[in-house]
Amino acid sequence: MRNVLFGAVCLDIYNQGERVRPGCGILHNAYHLQKLGANPLLITRIGEQQATFFLDFFRTQQIAVLAEQISAPGAPASIHIWLEPSGEAQMSHFEPGVWQDFRLTALEEEKLVQAANLHMVMLHEVAPEFLRLRTTGKLKQAFISADFLALYHFSIEQFVQMLAHLQIAFIGWRGDLADPRLETIQAAAQAHCTLVIITLGARGIQVFDGLTTPQLQTYFFPVEEVPVLGNTNGCGDAFISYFLAEYWQNHNLEAAIMRGKIGGALATAWPFALPAAAYP
Numbered sequence: 001m002r003n004v005l006f007g008a009v010c011l012d013i014y015n016q017g018e019r020v021r022p023g024c025g026i027l028h029n030a031y032h033l034q035k036l037g038a039n040p041l042l043i044t045r046i047g048e049q050q051a052t053f054f055l056d057f058f059r060t061q062q063i064a065v066l067a068e069q070i071s072a073p074g075a076p077a078s079i080h081i082w083l084e085p086s087g088e089a090q091m092s093h094f095e096p097g098v099w100q101d102f103r104l105t106a107l108e109e110e111k112l113v114q115a116a117n118l119h120m121v122m123l124h125e126v127a128p129e130f131l132r133l134r135t136t137g138k139l140k141q142a143f144i145s146a147d148f149l150a151l152y153h154f155s156i157e158q159f160v161q162m163l164a165h166l167q168i169a170f171i172g173w174r175g176d177l178a179d180p181r182l183e184t185i186q187a188a189a190q191a192h193c194t195l196v197i198i199t200l201g202a203r204g205i206q207v208f209d210g211l212t213t214p215q216l217q218t219y220f221f222p223v224e225e226v227p228v229l230g231n232t233n234g235c236g237d238a239f240i241s242y243f244l245a246e247y248w249q250n251h252n253l254e255a256a257i258m259r260g261k262i263g264g265a266l267a268t269a270w271p272f273a274l275p276a277a278a279y280p
Helices: 025-035 048-060 106-114 127-135 156-163 181-191 235-250 253-267
Strands: 003-006 010-014 019-023 041-043 077-083 089-095 117-121 143-147 168-172 195-199 205-209 217-221
Touching: 003 025, 003 106, 019 025, 019 048, 025 041, 025 117, 025 235, 041 106, 106 127, 117 235, 143 235, 156 168, 156 181, 168 235, 181 195, 181 205, 195 235, 195 253, 205 253, 217 253, 235 253
Parallel strands: 003 041, 003 117, 010 077, 117 143, 143 168, 168 195
Antiparallel strands: 010 019, 077 089, 195 205, 205 217
């Protein structure tokens, strides 16, 4: 399998249990990339307690998984999402479930090693197995990208250390643009020859490119603000998916950013993280 996704899928629990949907970033990436023709293999883990909830989604959306490897005894991961009247989504109370002390199977490891393109949503539950493979030289052929969400799960020091193992890192930045941590990230992008893409919502997209040229290049791409008819949960996932679908083909940064913006804008109209028709 050329394109491989690795990360935790979970139950998205909206507004204190009012709605529950299969979710988490890597599941949203898998949905979009499948629709965009990238045909990814999703390596993840679901709990046997609610396995059908996810398996029905994967089957309906024709998302490739390792069916004999995907389930483990216990509960799935979950996260609570509160949707403000404005459509802004607030995340809290992530529970790892079967991702507690996660370990790859031999077949999952084999598929990761064979990947040409590998994308992850980076959590503390995902990082150890990725780093084990990477530091032992088993992912040499893969072009590797990772979504660090809003950088809440990792300190700036941990993030900088992770950059040494990636070609592309995504951050959904909610803080001030004058935050000195952005200068640290810029310097790290140059030191580790990494492309760092920082999405700022309606404020735009900041790029630190230490990957494609000998000297660091910085770019800022404005974003046309659109009204939030649904909610903001899933906007970053859609941006990354549309970006990767383009970038994996030709490594053209500007074209990938433009395509990513299309995905991010579309997601503002959806009632959940994906279009309503996506859910069985």
